[in-house]
Amino acid sequence: TVAIVWFRNDLRLRDHPALQAALKAGLAPLPVYIHAPHEEGDWVPGAASDAWRHRALAALDSDLRGRGSRLHVFAGDSLATLQAIAAATGATAVFWNRRYEPAIEARDTRIRRELRIQGLRAEGFNGSLLFEPWHLETKAGDPFRVFTPFWKAALSRWNPPRTQPAPSWLPGIEAIPGERALDDLALTPAPPEPRWDAPFWNHWTPGERGAAAALRTFVHDSLHDYSNGRDRPAESLTSRLSPHLHFGEIAPWRIVAELADAGPPDQRAAYVRELGWREFAHHVLHHFPHTPDANFNPRFDDFEWADPAPETLHAWQHGRTGVPLVDAGMRELWATGWMHNRVRMIVASYLTKHLRIHWRHGARWFWDTLVDADLANNTLGWQWVAGTGVDAAPYFRVFNPVLQGRRLDPGGEYIARWLPELQPLPPRARHAPWEAGTANCVVMGDYPRLPLISLADGRRKALEAIARLKRRQ
Numbered sequence: 001t002v003a004i005v006w007f008r009n010d011l012r013l014r015d016h017p018a019l020q021a022a023l024k025a026g027l028a029p030l031p032v033y034i035h036a037p038h039e040e041g042d043w044v045p046g047a048a049s050d051a052w053r054h055r056a057l058a059a060l061d062s063d064l065r066g067r068g069s070r071l072h073v074f075a076g077d078s079l080a081t082l083q084a085i086a087a088a089t090g091a092t093a094v095f096w097n098r099r100y101e102p103a104i105e106a107r108d109t110r111i112r113r114e115l116r117i118q119g120l121r122a123e124g125f126n127g128s129l130l131f132e133p134w135h136l137e138t139k140a141g142d143p144f145r146v147f148t149p150f151w152k153a154a155l156s157r158w159n160p161p162r163t164q165p166a167p168s169w170l171p172g173i174e175a176i177p178g179e180r181a182l183d184d185l186a187l188t189p190a191p192p193e194p195r196w197d198a199p200f201w202n203h204w205t206p207g208e209r210g211a212a213a214a215l216r217t218f219v220h221d222s223l224h225d226y227s228n229g230r231d232r233p234a235e236s237l238t239s240r241l242s243p244h245l246h247f248g249e250i251a252p253w254r255i256v257a258e259l260a261d262a263g264p265p266d267q268r269a270a271y272v273r274e275l276g277w278r279e280f281a282h283h284v285l286h287h288f289p290h291t292p293d294a295n296f297n298p299r300f301d302d303f304e305w306a307d308p309a310p311e312t313l314h315a316w317q318h319g320r321t322g323v324p325l326v327d328a329g330m331r332e333l334w335a336t337g338w339m340h341n342r343v344r345m346i347v348a349s350y351l352t353k354h355l356r357i358h359w360r361h362g363a364r365w366f367w368d369t370l371v372d373a374d375l376a377n378n379t380l381g382w383q384w385v386a387g388t389g390v391d392a393a394p395y396f397r398v399f400n401p402v403l404q405g406r407r408l409d410p411g412g413e414y415i416a417r418w419l420p421e422l423q424p425l426p427p428r429a430r431h432a433p434w435e436a437g438t439a440n441c442v443v444m445g446d447y448p449r450l451p452l453i454s455l456a457d458g459r460r461k462a463l464e465a466i467a468r469l470k471r472r473q
């Protein structure tokens with residue numbers, strides 16, 4: 001008898017609770033993927049996510065084929081598709097690993113109910129978190145709103161799921177009516193020619209094997225200096241596991257287990273704490289499902305965001321603000337689908353404070369361009385920087401991109417890498433070319449000679465706006 005294993009953001013074979021549940025029940029797992037972007041509510045995956053998923057699904061299919069099975073791909077309404085597959089194969093169960101995006105949680109609840117009414121065994125499992133959102137709460141029984149006590153509670157109840165190997169063999173099941181080919185471009189839209197995503201793949205290998213390799217490289221090369229190194233954008237001292245985690249190509253508890261004997265304990269703890277931020281973000285999204293679209297802190301509903309002029313937003317998006325660290329970050333994002341965490345904070349601070357543009361505009365751009373675009377982490381990140389979120393940085397904390405750049409990228413290497421126009425300048429000047437009397441400097445090509453707005457003015461106006469908000473409330 002068959003159990004449908006409905007793959008979603010859990011594109012791996014190791015540590016896969018839904019797959020294990022099918023095997024434990026003595027059922028033949030039927031690996032299924034259903035393309036249904038219209039079911040994602042207001043947050044249909046962006047172009048960079050689509051490009052990644054296309055490859056991750058191909059990798060999963062290839063890994064399944066290596067074990068005698070394959071991925072059965074469908075498109076359309078998820079419930080109707082699952083019902084049709086069950087009818088065609090006689091499947092008695094549907095298993096999946098949970099997702100926590102509000103639209104998906106609502107959909108899955110409905111699907112579980114409908115399938116059960118039909119007499120099918122329908123069950124979701126935890127495939128992506130160390131703790132389910134309903135397993136950690138404050139002493140008063142509320143969801144945590146502050147990270148430090150959240151993480152303390154998590155560590156005191158530490159009991160992550162156990163790692164499990166991938167099954168070595170899976171039964172093959174014949175083609176099912178309605179199946180689509182993975183290469184069907186309309187199904188998992190691959191970017192049109194010329195492929196803007198082509199340079200991405202110099203940096204990334206989507207799929208479970210790519211995730212395992214990224215973890216090995218990190219443990220071997222970078223873990224020993226993680227807590228300091230993670231703030232230096234010119235060096236690759238972070239794990240770059242975020243897209244792999246988003247698409248479930250590796251389980252967080254697998255990372256924790258593989259780190260157990262690696263590196264200095266303080267570095268290990270610093271890294272696991274970052275996984276803790278990912279947990280926190282997912283718990284917050286589950287408990288406060290309105291936050292992708294609305295301020296967590298309603299006091300900011302009255303804040304005077306500037307009307308974003310299209311050319312200002314365009315300059316920020318395309319790395320042409322004239323502030324080198326901001327522009328370098330935005331170009332790294334465009335070229336690789338990823339941006340260093342510290343630089344994400346700086347470009348977000350620049351948008352929401354110096355330019356006073358609503359964080360939602362930034363969150364949407366990231367959503368479309370990041371290969372690790374993740375509704376929980378992106379929402380938390382943007383609201384944190386903007387000062388509107390849970391446990392957020394206060395709005396009056398305005399990053400100075402020049403000082404940050406000179407401190408964290410003193411050799412100006414990050415700038416030179418992403419803004420080759422500025423490479424001929426001495427390292428210090430790369431962070432503020434306008435200070436170095438470069439107004440007529442030919443080497444800078446068409447890079448803006450002056451910043452879009454003066455950093456001092458932008459900061460002053462942001463602080464005035466927050467002071468006015470406080471006076472009004």
Ligand code: FAD
Binds near residue numbers: 274276370372
């Ligand atoms: P590492 O330093 O190696 O960290 C390991 C893992 O911990 C990451 O892969 C990630 O899963 C998790 N993590 C680390 N920092 C954070 C954090 N601050 N919040 C939540 N999880 C974290 N991360 C995303 O995965 N998707 C997003 O869409 C996203 N948008 C962001 C937007 C803004 C404005 C900001 C400031 C941060 C955002 N982040 C997002 C968080 C963070 O920047 C990335 O997770 C990190 O840069 C990924 O690189 P890494 O895997 O090398 O990180």
